[in-house]
Amino acid sequence: MSDVLERVKKIVVDNLDVDGDKVVESASFIDDLGADSLDLVELVMAFEEEFNIEIPDDVQESIRTVGDAVTHIKAHI
């Protein structure tokens, strides 16, 4: 379980072309990591693929930070 954050981090770094140091749990995808709405859709698709889960559309909208993503993924794998 502890590697969920690391796996999320890797996806975020690859998808958003950002420095790994910036990808902390409190980081907002849009405000801190420069994502736009299309980036977020692609990110969620990458999470779904990596963890073999489905993240419903209404939940997607509540995932704002790296920590939100980690919390949701941990609860569903």
Next chain:
Amino acid sequence: MSDRRVVITGIGIVSPLANGREATWERLIDGKSGAGRIDTFDPEDMPCKIAFQVPWVTGRGGGEGDPNAFDPDKYLSPKEIRRIDEFILYAIAAADEAVEDAAWKPEDDEGQERTGVLIGSGIGGLESIYSTAITLHENGPRKVSPFFIPSALINLASGQVSIRHKFKGPNHSVVTACATGAHAIGDSARLIKFGDADVMVAGGSEAVIGRIGIAGFCAAKAMSTNFNDTPEKASRPYDKDRDGFVMGEGAAVVVLEEYEHAKARGAKIYAEVSGYGLTGDAYHITAPAEGAEGGYRAMKMALKNSGIDPTEIDYVNAHGTSTPKGDEGEAGAVERAFGDHAKNMSMSSTKSAVGHLLGAAGAIETAFCALAIRDQVMPPTLNLDNPSFETVLDLIPHKAKKGRVRAAMSNSFGFGGTNASLVLKEVQ
């Protein structure tokens, strides 16, 4: 029409001969061919297994260390590359080179708002559509990328280039099959003449050498199938053994500029875009009208509004796709349009060396006309061993020809019966 004149002040080229304007031109004049066996997929089940691919650092006839190879990492990050179709990638690269060549980087609002972009494509993101259709079919709608639509839309070449360079003037696109590049340049010149912009970044881009693109054109019986083992011999306009076109890919973009604007900032000028004609065949979806009647009228219109004497045209860059029917019709139409002067003229088809770039063809061929005027040399028609017909035109077989080029014409004809002719002339 207004008396505003339009000149070319920058040229960018990504071609099957090389990435870059000067390398492409040098290899073209040297008589090199960019043809080879398709290596981006296994073409074994295709009737046509060859194409003119842009050499990449990763293959397609290029490789690491090849100075002429295209390296996408020089232009965009891996993330950005993943999110655009290759036709947009080529457009961005060609536009970068053209803008740098023109040394036009407006920082102020007025400069940015008076600069527009008009880059077209014949087909656009066909490969993206193809691969996404497979994903949708196999894995359902949740697996469709949010970047699919903006990677496939044809006007996103213009959109991406405008975002990259902050060009906030007219943002437009053209889709007229194999006449796209010529229409893009002709229409852009008119936008400048009309006063909507002072500078236009104009051209065409295409990247459909994939399974669906090749299969589609093969089904239409438009492509060469007799030269799969000798790819460099396949594109042979006017030759009696020609049997269809050979697909190319790449992009060409020119910077068009209002003459006084260019002069005021001391810009280098390649040539003036002085004439533009455009017509429809109203005849057939893929076959040209008898005697290239529509092409003939496009040439006459371009000559008329260029304001020059037709005897000043020394060189014609032909549409000349290497199809049995099209080549002879066009040559006859050129002879008819120029009358007695035809015997003094030279005409070549550079599709023999770079292939048919479809929506980028008219743009790269117009760029070649501008370079012919700059260097006073005309590129050859490769593989023209035995012409299938008699003509008074010098078709420049095999070897480039040095000679006076005061003005040049570029012809482009497309599926649907759409025709465009451009006249370029030297600026003294």
